[in-house]
Amino acid sequence: MICRDSNELKKLKEYISTFEDKKSALIIVLHKAQEIFGYIPAEIQEVIAEELDIPVAKVYGVVSFYNFFSMEPKGKYQISVCTGTACYVRGAGKVLEALEKELGISVGGVTKDGLFSLDSLRCVGACGLAPVVLVGKEVHGKVKASDVPKILATYREREISEEK
CATH class of the missing domain: 1.10.10 (Arc Repressor Mutant, subunit A)
Incomplete structure (x- = not known):
């Protein structure tokens, strides 16, 4: 409350x-x-x-x-995977699966530590960078499922450096 x-x-x-x-x-x-x-x-x-x-x-x-507004708490780092046609054809589904596995949550979920939340979007208008993952306002383009651990590590490290 x-x-x-x-x-x-x-x-x-x-x-x-x-x-x-x-x-x-x-x-x-x-x-x-x-x-x-x-x-x-x-x-x-x-x-x-x-x-x-x-x-x-x-x-x-x-x-x-409006999908932009949420009535539920989100993670500090809100991850959105574009699942529009260009991104999906280029592997967004696999990227989304990798994120779910790595974070231990499904789309719409928040990690237990409140650090990450995961959503999917229909299109972010960056088709030339497909597949695209947004973390907050930061754009990650041409993402492969194998890139997911490195992307998440960036934000986890940022969190550790902010605590110091």
């Missing part, structure tokens, strides 16, 4: 207060909420509805309609 006095919540409310026409700011506010919290749980949806003076059902409808 997110505390109504948290710094993150204050940051979201301050952001919302910058909009003159609050009712038309829903999508951008949801993006900001997801950026701040990493996902948009029910209690945050309620706060957004309250602050924008719109029904909670409208907020929930938008959050549940």
